[in-house]
Amino acid sequence: MSSNSVKTSDRTVSQVAEELYLKCIRCGKCLSVCPVYRETRIETMSPRGKVALYRAIGEADLEISEIYANKFYTCLMCEACREVCPSGVELDVILSRSRADLAHSGLLPLLLQQLSTVIVNAGNISDEDNVQRLGWTENMASRPVGLDYSGQVEMTYFVGCVSSLFPASYRIPQSLVGILEKAGVNYALLGGEERCCGYPLLLNGESERALEMARHNVEAVRATGAPQVVMSCPSCYHMWTHTYPEMLGDDALAGIDILHETEMLAELARAGRLRFKPWPATVTYHDSCDLGRKSGIFEAPREVLRAIPELELVEMADHHGHSLCCGGGGNLETYNRELAQALPARRLRQAQDAGASTIVVSCQQCKRTLAGAARREKMRIRVTDLAEVVAEQLEEPHA
Amino acid sequence: MLDPKIVAELESVVGEQFVLTTPEDLIAYSYDATFTSAKPDLIVLPANTQQVSEVLKVANREIIPVVTRGMGSGLAAGSIPFGGGIVLALTRMDRLLEIDRDNMMATAEAGIIASELADAVAREGYLYPPDPTSDSYSTLGGNIACNAGGARCLKYGITGHYVMALEVVLADGRIMRLGGKATKNVTGYDLVHLIVGSEGTLAVVTEATVRFIAAPETERMAQAFFPKLVDAGRAINAVLASGANPSMIEIMDETAIRSVEEFLHMGLPLDIEAILLIQTDGDEADATRGIEIAAEICRQNGATEVQVAATPQERKDMWLARGSISGSLGRIxxxxxxxxxxxxxxxxxxxxxxxxxxxxxxxxxxxxxxxxxxxxxxxxxxxxxxxxxxxxxxxxxxxxxxxxxxxxxxxxxxxxxxGVLKKPYLELALGPIAVEMQKRIKQAWDPNNILNPGKIFD
Structure with a gap:
């Protein structure tokens, strides 16, 4: 137990910081944006409720327990509450600290312990042999050039677990390498040397385990010698840009420029290295939590979509910083699948209300979640990733 | 603690998972948007009116306090269970039941989020005017129980002016319908509007029919910066007397401006004492003329700058500042x-x-x-x-x-x-006779004093 910890029964809680909870004046505004509250309509599941529980620990009115754990893991960590809080309550800090306390006290729920074990042992989220990460390359017309890179490469493509291992997402990395090759970018793939970025471990509250992942991945990317690394997964991107520097120190990433696919595509489009065929469609863009609200990237994907002739880009009721989480965040899908699956339909309805026939995402987890819901709910709307859109709309390079 | 047999009885009414008893739940249902709190013995989340009725029958038989609650955004501690007992949270009863375009009325369960009702009406091209700042985090039932107002009240009136009919459950569990869709109705006492604003002390509202109106064609908004607060006060009266016919006039003093600027970074000036936010509506010509008159009056009364929003987005941004003040005060x-x-x-x-x-x-x-x-x-x-x-x-x-x-x-x-916060001053405002008459009404409706006891008066 560290010196700034307090003990409640046999469990350890990091010092509950008064300044974190005293700012909450309980106005209730966070209830209006919390996807979990909007579905359950139970206050104990709401952000305001969680702050009250956190406060109760600080005021010795409550001890952490399995029930407390249930409340804090029933959360998407989407941070819509933090975004809307007029009082500036740092809900992201309260939520992640509480999870860390729970994990350190042996109160990580069983399903999440299992997820953690899988990631640490296999190096990925789906318990596959990590060499299977290249499964997405197998049915391609030609072998991706990046597998056989040599010499000086411009860019490493860090594919991410979902795109690598879930067949429904294979088209995202397939599209992205196609774009890179058409644009003449010399890139490298890590194959089995890529491991989970550690984000699900961090969400569990297990930062020590996430640190191991970070160390390995930074080393693997350094080994390619490329000055840039691109990711199609916003969660990987957020880990690399926000958490890795915190864990490893800023120097650890010196000389590596980290890009999300949307930024790279916007840059290529700006540089005239992508030319698009017209797509006469009404399209909306879904900001993922990790790329939008948490990383501040809103314009790059919209810039790419606006560059496609005849495409009409419309916004949903909740967009940019106030985007509505697809339901795929916070490890909730692992912890409470039934609840997680009930959430995305609201987002799809927003897309339909906006008049869109296609909802473009730039996150494979959002794509999985939203596309799955569209199937289950029999909603007529197409869900696709920006990389897929670009690959489809790309004109053959001019000679 | 309630007798386990009673808990089991309540569980058999609403289902085990909708009777909440953990320490965590008791904390989460102990507060509203005020600084006070008190824990209930348990929380019941009914799914329909019949279940509300069964719960009240049990509570009335056992003489257990029942504090009805929506989303807990109240500002008078009206839904805090100071005497323990049952918190009856109606948030699961959130269905929109009907939009009747012929009669221009909507019917919904009490737990619907107020803005969701307003949005549904707006999608049909109409306006449900009551607009409490909390409308996206408060329920229709809560709005009715407190007779909530809002910015647009200046022109359009408050929640009670729109309530046509109610379904309520009495303290003894009987279900009663009040009012209807006829626009004129003087048959007997106006019990609908006795219940409106009764803060859960007379009956539990489970369903409501509200009227809506034709939506104004357009809106205009302006904000005026006043170096002196008193000038802003005078400008308000001048605008009201002018024929500009504003749909809202909102004020922010210098502390409010500073607090909200710290949250939103909108570039509001920090060296003035007040901002007035004025909205007009109607057809294009009316709304425009109204805002121009109001802007001119503000200038004549000491405003150093008046900005008129050019687009709907600019209007939204102007309003965002006002709508965020209350919550932002926690920063101070x-x-x-x-x-x-x-x-x-x-x-x-x-x-x-x-x-x-x-x-x-x-x-x-x-x-x-x-x-x-x-x-x-x-x-x-x-x-x-x-x-x-x-x-x-x-x-x-x-x-x-x-x-x-x-x-x-x-x-x-x-x-x-x-609620409870203004209770000590009730007699000051109403006089002893009016308070006595209200107590007699309460006695007639809720003889066992189980419905939100200790609220409004003892």
Missing amino acids: RPNKLGEDVTVPHSAIPEMIARIKDISAKHDLPIVIFGHAGDGNLHPNILFDKRDPEESHRVEAAVGDLFRASVEMGGSLSGEHGV
């Missing part, structure tokens, strides 16, 4: 007491001056913002309730505020309700 002090005294139009400038005097006298920051155009000022006293000496000063300041309002012919509460 940990607790706030948000009052909602309402004075006649003519007394607005004087009331503003009196509030500032009270602030100085008790050495407490009091922020003024809110629906100034209808005289409904929101003096918010900022304090730290952990400091007992400061809390005493807050009590004294509140007394002065209420006395000032009553002296000027105003009310204790424009839209939040009495």
Whole structure:
């Protein structure tokens, strides 16, 4: 137990910081944006409720327990509450600290312990042999050039677990390498040397385990010698840009420029290295939590979509910083699948209300979640990733 | 603690998972948007009116307090279970039942989020005018129980003006329908509007029919910057008298401006004492003429700058500042007491001056913002309730505020309700006879005093 910890029964809680909870004046505004509250309509599941529980620990009115754990893991960590809080309550800090306390006290729920074990042992989220990460390359017309890179490469493509291992997402990395090759970018793939970025471990509250992942991945990317690394997964991107520097120190990433696919595509489009065929469609863009609200990237994907002739880009009721989480965040899908699956339909309805026939995402987890819901709910709307859109709309390079 | 047999009985009514009893749940249902709290014995989340009826039968038989609650955004501690008992949370009863275009009325369950009802009406091309700032985090039932107002009340009136019919459950569990869709109805006492604003003390509202109106073709909004707060007060009266016919006039004083600017970084000026936010609506010509008149009057009354929003997005941005003030005050002090005294139009400038005097006298920051155009000022006293000496000063300041309002012919509460926070001042505002008559009504409707006991009066 560290010196700034307090003990409640046999469990350890990091010092509950008064300044974190005293700012909450309980106005209730966070209830209006919390996807979990909007579905359950139970206050104990709401952000305001969680702050009250956190406060109760600080005021010795409550001890952490399995029930407390249930409340804090029933959360998407989407941070819509933090975004809307007029009082500036740092809900992201309260939520992640509480999870860390729970994990350190042996109160990580069983399903999440299992997820953690899988990631640490296999190096990925789906318990596959990590060499299977290249499964997405197998049915391609030609072998991706990046597998056989040599010499000086411009860019490493860090594919991410979902795109690598879930067949429904294979088209995202397939599209992205196609774009890179058409644009003449010399890139490298890590194959089995890529491991989970550690984000699900961090969400569990297990930062020590996430640190191991970070160390390995930074080393693997350094080994390619490329000055840039691109990711199609916003969660990987957020880990690399926000958490890795915190864990490893800023120097650890010196000389590596980290890009999300949307930024790279916007840059290529700006540089005239992508030319698009017209797509006469009404399209909306879904900001993922990790790329939008948490990383501040809103314009790059919209810039790419606006560059496609005849495409009409419309916004949903909740967009940019106030985007509505697809339901795929916070490890909730692992912890409470039934609840997680009930959430995305609201987002799809927003897309339909906006008049869109296609909802473009730039996150494979959002794509999985939203596309799955569209199937289950029999909603007529197409869900696709920006990389897929670009690959489809790309004109053959001019000679 | 309730007898386990009673808990089991309640579980058999609503289902085990909808009777909440863990320490975590009791904490989460112990508060509203005020600084007070008290834990219930348990929380019941019914799915329909029949279940509400069964729960009340049990509570009435066993004489257990029942505190009905929506989303807990109340500002008068009206839904806090000070005497323990059952919190009856209606948030699961959130269905929109009907939009009747012929009669221009909508019917919904009490737990529907108020803005979801308004949005559904708007999708049909109509307007449901009541717009409490909390409309996206408060329920229709809560709005009715407190007779909630909002910015647009200046022109369109308050929640009660739109309630046509109610389904209520009485303390003994009987289900009763009141009112209807006929627009004129003087058959007997107006029980619909007895229930409106009764804060859960007479019956539990489970369903409501509200009327809606034709939506104005367009809206215009302007914000005016005043170096002097008193000038802003005078400008309000001048605009009201001018024929600009504003749909809202909102005020923000310098503390409110600074607090909200810190949250939103909108570039609001920090060297002025007040901003007035004025909206007009109607057809293109009316709305435009109205906002131009209002802007000119503000300039004549000391505004150094008046900005008229050019686009709907600019209007939204202007309103965002006003809508975020209340919550942003937590940045200044940990607790706030948000009052909602309402004075006649003519007394607005004087009331503003009196509030500032009270602030100085008790050495407490009091922020003024809110629906100034209808005289409904929101003096918010900022304090730290952990400091007992400061809390005493807050009590004294509140007394002065209420006395000032009553002296000027105003009310204790424009839209939040009495709850418990204003209870000590009820007689000051109404006189002993009116309080006595209200108590007799309560006695007739709820002889065992199980419905939200101790609220409004003892």
